[in-house]
Amino acid sequence: MRSIILAVFFVCAIGLASPALQCSHKELDIPKDWIDMDQLCxxxxxGQVEEELKAAMQYMAMGAHFSKDTVNRPGFADMFFKSASEEREHAIKLISYLLMRGELTSKVSSLIKRNLMPAQTTWINGVSALKDALRLEASVTRKIRDVIKVCEGATSYNDYHLVDYLTGDFLEEQYHGQRDIAGKVSTLEKMTEKHGALGEWLFDKKLLKGEL
Incomplete structure (x- = not known):
């Protein structure tokens, strides 16, 4: 066994020393004409990548809160954890788009510059959490619209493709999501008004079963 380990070690050492296996390479001479995004855009x-990740962290905090044994609302927890995954997926989509356009090929480590810790970690009930979720979605929507505004008219040229991508893919999902949360707030408030804490418990069970 010892001889096998030594053999593997020497093979790895030789491989690392071989120039053919080195990861570094000279700077490539690739034409830059195709990279045409405006710097302000x-x-x-x-910045929107950060907003999406910030929203993801906030939703994770919501999911964690409703997962606690003292709260025990698995339906709410599942909904918010799924929302966190969706926000992370949005951030990945934005990064992928920038890479497609030839950006983020350098200084990737500076992409996230600020503290993304959630602003809030506890909620008094499900209604308050849903209302905060609706405010969060509305804030993200406004930020996306701001990106569209800048990339459409406040830059050196109108970035039609990016504007169409954000409008069609992102805003469509945002508006549907906002309407869904608003409906949940309405339903839950009516249930708690009539049934109190039992109304929230029943609402949570329906969330867990996918009936809301």
């Missing part, structure tokens, strides 16, 4: 897109 790029900055807004990078």
């Amino acid at each position: 790029i900055q807004k897109m990078r």
Whole structure:
């Protein structure tokens, strides 16, 4: 066994020393004509990546709160954890788009510059959490619209493709999501008004079963 380990070690050492296996390479001479995004638009897109991740962290905090044994609302927890995953997926989509356009090929480590810790970690009940979720979605929507505004008219040229992508893919989902949360707030408030804590418990069970 010892001889096998030594053999593997020497093979790895030889491999690392071989120039053919090195990861570094000379700077490639690739034409830059195809990279045409405006810098102000790029900055807004990078900022939106942070907004999506910030929203994801807030939803994770919501999911964690409702997962606690002292709260025990698995339906709410599942909904908010899924929302966190969706926000992370949005951030990945934005990063992928920038890469497609030739951006983020350098200084990737500076993409996230601020503290993304959630602003709130506890809620008094399900209604308050849903209302905060609706405010969060509305804030993200406004930020996306701001990106669209900048990339459409406040830059050196109208970035039609990016504007269409954000409008069709992101805003469509945002508006549907906002309406869904608003409906949940309405339903839950009516249930708790009539049945009190039992109304929230029943609402949570319906969430867990996917009936809301």
